[in-house]
Amino acid sequence: MKIIPVTCAIILQDGKVLLAQRSESMDLPGKWEFPGGKLEEGEDPESCLIREIKEELAIDIRVTATLTPVEFDYPTKTIRLLPFVAQWIGGEIDLAEHAQYGWYDQNQLFSLDLAPADLPILHELTEKWINLV
Numbered sequence: 397m398k399i400i401p402v403t404c405a406i407i408l409q410d411g412k413v414l415l416a417q418r419s420e421s422m423d424l425p426g427k428w429e430f431p432g433g434k435l436e437e438g439e440d441p442e443s444c445l446i447r448e449i450k451e452e453l454a455i456d457i458r459v460t461a462t463l464t465p466v467e468f469d470y471p472t473k474t475i476r477l478l479p480f481v482a483q484w485i486g487g488e489i490d491l492a493e494h495a496q497y498g499w500y501d502q503n504q505l506f507s508l509d510l511a512p513a514d515l516p517i518l519h520e521l522t523e524k525w526i527n528l529v
């Protein structure tokens with residue numbers, strides 16, 4: 397099966413990370429995730445992420461670090477999630493697709509109902525929290 401590359405943004409600010417909840421009209425409705433989306437033909441991952449975050453949240457970000465990609469098999473597809481740590485550098489958040497978003501500290505992260513592919517990213521993020529936040 398083809399592996400679908402998906403970028404996602406770990407946006408950090410004031411010791412917290414932004415997570416967004418997928419809406420009823422999206423895949424995995426109700427699940428929380430790091431916002432982002434699928435790579436388009438010929439697009440590099442960082443440009444994809446900047447574009448997706450502008451489309452979904454209406455803000456500008458700058459990428460500051462990368463975390464380890466995660467390959468995950470869903471029943472109908474396999475994705476390769478490419479996580480980037482990022483900084484919010486402009487604009488106001490205005491959700492185009494997600495149901496809601498929130499800022500969470502390290503202790504709150506694991507209480508969210510996350511997309512299963514995101515769990516290894518969450519572990520890596522909490523391990524590196526002190527250096528990244």
Ligand SMILES: Nc1nc2c([nH]c(=O)n2[C@@H]2O[C@H](COP(=O)(O)OP(=O)(O)OP(=O)(O)O)[C@@H](O)[C@H]2O)c(=O)[nH]1
Pocket residue numbers: 402403404422423424428429430431432433434435475477511512513514
């Ligand atoms: N953006 C994002 N997608 C994730 C995460 N975790 C995860 O399993 N996914 C899955 O990866 C796929 C990405 O699709 P998407 O719907 O966000 O991407 P997109 O906006 O480019 O898709 P579309 O144009 O087909 O609607 C979905 O199946 C989604 O459920 C995550 O943290 N962020």
